[in-house]
Amino acid sequence: MKRQNNFPLHFLVLLFLCRYSIASSHVRRLLLSHESEHYAVIFDAGSTGSRVHVFRFDTKLDLLPIGNHIEYFLAINPGLSSYANNPKAGALSLKPLLDKAESVVPKDLQPQTPLKLGATAGLRLLKGDAAVKILQANETTLNYKAEWVSILDGTQEGSYFWVALNYLLGNLGKKYERTVATIDLGGGSVQMTYAISKESATKAPKEPNGEPYVLNKSLLGTNYDIYLELKFFKASGNSSSSPCILGGYNGYNTYNGVAYKASSPKHGHQLKKALKIKAPCKHKKCTFGGIWNGEGGQGFKNLYASSFFYDYAAMVGIIDPKKPSGRAKPIQYLHAAKLACNTKVKDIKSVFPDID
Incomplete structure (x- = not known):
């Protein structure tokens, strides 16, 4: 498996969204109004973080590089779903991403550059109208138009x-x-x-x-x-144990703004x-x-x-985290998983020094 660090696989979903949007006659007319290049900005509001992708196209809507990469990419944590109790703060968390996107897109092209924000499972799982309030805060705080912001269903x-x-x-x-x-x-x-x-x-x-x-x-x-x-x-608040938690851990895990009591299962993973x-x-x-x-x-x-195959491979020593890409085999992930499942939380840094 190989992946460029600034070319995440989730980009494929966003590229289709971008090209799908550009296919509309109105947006296409705007893009084709400039002689040589066009840009599009996509915000991916995921469960664990928010990312911005800036794409550059030629007149045939084929991708052009931005610097040394096929896109401009920047990510922040946590995701918008963590701001269920403070929608405005959630909107403001995207401001650094917006600022960076504006620095990439030439000023004369910004008025005609389409922008989309697509949220996924993190917002879909919020209770009540929390997701709606977060999206509305993005519209008002960051001056987004309503049609730019949406929650993708599964x-x-x-x-x-x-x-x-x-x-x-x-x-x-x-x-x-x-x-x-x-x-x-x-x-x-x-x-x-x-x-x-x-x-x-x-x-x-x-x-x-x-x-x-x-x-x-x-x-x-x-x-x-x-x-x-x-x-x-x-x-789930019904059980405090989870097969995803390392042996010996007994504390709390925060998800979607709620702290859950969390511990490793008594009988292994x-x-x-x-x-x-x-x-x-x-x-x-x-x-x-x-x-x-x-x-x-x-x-x-x-x-x-x-998924985050590159990131996890770098954290557990399968590939060199200092290099922009690497190769790995599925069996290496299996070996790392077995090692992790047999490691107590107190020993994790000595077994995997690069773990976050």
């Missing part, structure tokens, strides 16, 4: 990533068998997406909440039936149990939690996973 998040990646690989417009499957592992949710046959689509059951598992999209003249599986991670891999399955095949798996097929033959 279906959009998963399908955008699938479309973006297959677009960049040159697969769109071809038969579904030529596409690849995607898994997007975020801080508050995970989405698995892949194209399935028409036969499998007609047999698709409904989700427990009544929503369909399959979306139909027409892309570059080809119809695709796209299977989406969504899983949201929710903090049972992540398989937490994912409900052995849950009853009412269908021919299931993934975790008894969820229908789409029946696999050619669209699932090649799988691309997106």
Whole structure:
């Protein structure tokens, strides 16, 4: 696996959002009004942090480099969902990102540069109208327009990533068998997406909440039936133990502005149990939690996973954190995970000196 440090895999979702926005006649007309270059600014308000991506395009809307990179990227922590009780502070937390974006986009192009802010699972999981208030604070405090700010639902998040990646690989417009499957592992949710046959689509059951598992999209003249599986991670106040916590820890963990009592499980790390891999399955095949798996097929033959692979590889010594990219094999992540699961919290810095 290889990744450029300033070219995060989550960029693929944002690139599709950006190009999708540019495809509208109004925005396209603005972009094409300048002779040589155009810019677009995307804010990714995720569960664990907020990021800004600035893209530069030529007149054909193909990407141009910004400095030595394919984009300008900057991230801050924590995410907007941490400001549930202070929406204005959440909006102001994005000000440094906005300032940096303005320093990248030439002043004469700023009036015609589209800006989008897309929030994901962190805001979706907030209770009541907290998410709405945070977005409204962004509109008023940072002078955003309402149409610039939105919360992506899990279906959009998963399908955008699938479309973006297959677009960049040159697969769109071809038969579904030529596409690849995607898994997007975020801080508050995970989405698995892949194209399935028409036969499998007609047999698709409904989700427990009544929503369909399959979306139909027409892309570059080809119809695709796209299977989406969504899983949201929710903090629970019912139990203080978690398979994600190192042995020997007994304290608190803050998520979405709420402090939960947290400790390691008494009987080791049972992540398989937490994912409900052995849950009853009412269908021919299931993934975790008894969820229908789409029946696999050619669209699932090649799988691309997106997450903080580079960051974790650097933290546990798989790759050199001083270099902008690196290569790693899945087995190295497995070995590091086994080592981490057998390490007490008091020993973690001696085992993994670069851990945050």
